[in-house]
Amino acid sequence: MSGEFDLIARYFAPLAAEAPGTFGLRNDAALLPSLPGSSIVVTADSLASGVHFRPNDPPELVAKKSLRVNLSDLAAMGAKPLGYLLNLALPKGGNEAWVRGFSAGLAEDQAEFGVSLYGGDTVATDGPLLITVTAFGATPEGTALDRGTAKAGDLIYVSGSLGDAALGLAVFNALLPELDEVAAEYLRDRYLLPRPRVALGQRLLREGLASAAMDVSDGLVADLGHIAKASGLGAEIRSANLPLSAAAAGVMELRPDLSASILGGGDDYELLFTLAPERAEEIARLALELDLPLTCIGKMLPGEGVRVLAPDGEVIEVDRPGWNHLA
Numbered sequence: 136m137s138g139e140f141d142l143i144a145r146y147f148a149p150l151a152a153e154a155p156g157t158f159g160l161r162n163d164a165a166l167l168p169s170l171p172g173s174s175i176v177v178t179a180d181s182l183a184s185g186v187h188f189r190p191n192d193p194p195e196l197v198a199k200k201s202l203r204v205n206l207s208d209l210a211a212m213g214a215k216p217l218g219y220l221l222n223l224a225l226p227k228g229g230n231e232a233w234v235r236g237f238s239a240g241l242a243e244d245q246a247e248f249g250v251s252l253y254g255g256d257t258v259a260t261d262g263p264l265l266i267t268v269t270a271f272g273a274t275p276e277g278t279a280l281d282r283g284t285a286k287a288g289d290l291i292y293v294s295g296s297l298g299d300a301a302l303g304l305a306v307f308n309a310l311l312p313e314l315d316e317v318a319a320e321y322l323r324d325r326y327l328l329p330r331p332r333v334a335l336g337q338r339l340l341r342e343g344l345a346s347a348a349m350d351v352s353d354g355l356v357a358d359l360g361h362i363a364k365a366s367g368l369g370a371e372i373r374s375a376n377l378p379l380s381a382a383a384a385g386v387m388e389l390r391p392d393l394s395a396s397i398l399g400g401g402d403d404y405e406l407l408f409t410l411a412p413e414r415a416e417e418i419a420r421l422a423l424e425l426d427l428p429l430t431c432i433g434k435m436l437p438g439e440g441v442r443v444l445a446p447d448g449e450v451i452e453v454d455r456p457g458w459n460h461l462a
Contacts, residue, residue, distance in 0.1 A: 144238075150251065151165075154218060165253040172276050180207050182197075185372070189307065199240045201268050202241060202248075208222055209271075210333045213249070213345075213348070216249065218270070222253075222257075224260040225258070225260070226260060229264075235344070253440075287368055289412070289434065292432065293377075296379055299383055300325050301397075302326075303327070304326050306319045307326065309368075310321065311390065318381070319382075335429075336348070336406060342421075344410055345411045349361060349407055354400060354401045355407070357401075359407060369437065373446075374444065376404050378432075397457045407440075
């Protein structure tokens with residue numbers, strides 16, 4: 136494989152070409168854009184091979200996932216994405232074709248989301264491939280969506296559908312051989328390629344709709360628990376209201392024992408947010424404008440913890456509320 140500076144010049148400098156403050160990645164630092172009247176929102180995520188993606192996943196999709204999980208964090212605060220830093224720890228003797236595919240995936244997502252690469256670092260490691268992205272965006276000065284500001288009586292909403300990514304991983308692991316190929320391919324795609332709800336996050340902030348928000352990355356029950364704890368409240372959701380794709384609904388008919396994938400599977404990267412009941416009609420209109428399902432799944436209550444109710448009103452015991460990063 137080429138040396139570090141050759142790799143930078145060949146594959147990563149072109150990703151910085153549209154951002155003048157990067158100087159073509161010739162320096163060890165870059166100039167961030169100055170945006171009067173804005174606050175800069177910063178987030179970082181690390182993805183390890185064999186933990187957050189499979190070693191044989193296509194490099195283009197690994198690149199997109201690495202960027203998009205960060206864009207989802209920006210969306211959860213209502214930020215407009217601006218750019219990112221990239222740190223790569225590549226296994227020694229790594230293959231340049233992988234780097235070529237990885238950079239191509241980043242180029243496609245840069246065009247889709249309007250961001251540029253501002254720098255980073257590349258090192259060799261004796262361990263597994265490790266990718267760290269630090270993304271930054273902007274909100275109107277002094278404003279952002281926050282997970283700790285929900286109110287008792289607020290309705291709980293989630294975008295899109297739940298459980299697809301976790302079920303997609305189950306498909307990859309040959310746990311759903313009875314599933315038809317169309318549904319299987321849909322679920323595999325949802326695992327490989329998150330859909331950060333960037334436009335939704337910006338609208339929720341700009342229009343003052345959400346009282347609290349975060350993205351569903353570790354699992355619905357775990358992440359709603361974060362909102363509840365930070366807000367000093369409890370939460371109640373109804374399992375019958377959880378939005379499922381046609382593919383996930385089909386899996387639930389075949390394998391109801393996999394319902395934990397809906398409640399705590401993780402990797403959904405949908406937005407979870409709360410709002411005052413009197414704003415519900417505005418959310419319905421926003422869903423139509425964005426062509427994105429926005430589903431009310433429960434409400435915030437005095438107390439603590441998250442309670443999941445079955446259709447008959449009985450409490451469902453949730454053994455696995457979400458992903459534990461340090462387990």
